[in-house]
Amino acid sequence: MEFSDIEDAELVIIAGQSWFLSPSIPLQSFFLDGRVRSYLHNRDVIFVNACRNMWLMTARQIKSYTREIGARLVGHIVFQDNHKNLISALTIVRWLMFNEKGSNFLLPEAGVSKKDIDSARCFGNVISDAYANNTVDNLQEELLKKGAIGGGNRPS
Numbered sequence: 001m002e003f004s005d006i007e008d009a010e011l012v013i014i015a016g017q018s019w020f021l022s023p024s025i026p027l028q029s030f031f032l033d034g035r036v037r038s039y040l041h042n043r044d045v046i047f048v049n050a051c052r053n054m055w056l057m058t059a060r061q062i063k064s065y066t067r068e069i070g071a072r073l074v075g076h077i078v079f080q081d082n083h084k085n086l087i088s089a090l091t092i093v094r095w096l097m098f099n100e101k102g103s104n105f106l107l108p109e110a111g112v113s114k115k116d117i118d119s120a121r122c123f124g125n126v127i128s129d130a131y132a133n134n135t136v137d138n139l140q141e142e143l144l145k146k147g148a149i150g151g152g153n154r155p156s
């Protein structure tokens with residue numbers, strides 16, 4: 001990995017999945033790579049977690065990676081499947097095994113809804129305001145007001 005064109009970045013937004021209650025293997029590999037670790041040192045990080053609905057241990061692990069690296073975790077945004085647990089267990093397996101993501105007569109579409117993906121821009125505005133106004137310390141609070149975790153207040 002080569003970071004020369006983003007050497008002046010103050011904030012790094014890292015997106016990745018949860019697998020088996022942990023950061024996915026690609027995400028773990030990313031955080032364990034020496035070049036990534038030295039790049040992230042002394043930078044702000046926002047973690048965007050795509051998952052089914054079980055992200056707590058992933059969040060803890062990301063917190064511990066960023067602490068080890070000397071990066072500052074300033075935000076955490078979760079995009080999750082909003083269907084009931086058993087339903088999303090079925091749809092994710094159907095997606096994984098048969099590449100069938102869409103809804104059918106029995107099951108809804110797998111994964112994060114298009115509505116949630118489309119609403120993601122609201123977080124961009126909050127993040128850019130925080131950097132423009134030098135209020136990054138309160139960024140997570142502002143993200144939460146927009147439904148960054150749980151999705152409650154996300155605009156449609």
Ligand SMILES: Cc1cc2nc3c(=O)[nH]c(=O)nc-3n(C[C@H](O)[C@H](O)[C@H](O)COP(=O)(O)O)c2cc1C
Binds near residue numbers: 017018019051053111
């Ligand atoms: C093998 C596997 C394990 C998973 N484990 C979890 C999990 O522990 N918690 C969770 O919330 N989602 C879990 N999921 C759902 C994934 O996070 C979800 O499929 C992913 O966000 C979709 O992103 P992708 O298309 O980049 O894989 C798992 C998915 C797979 C395929």
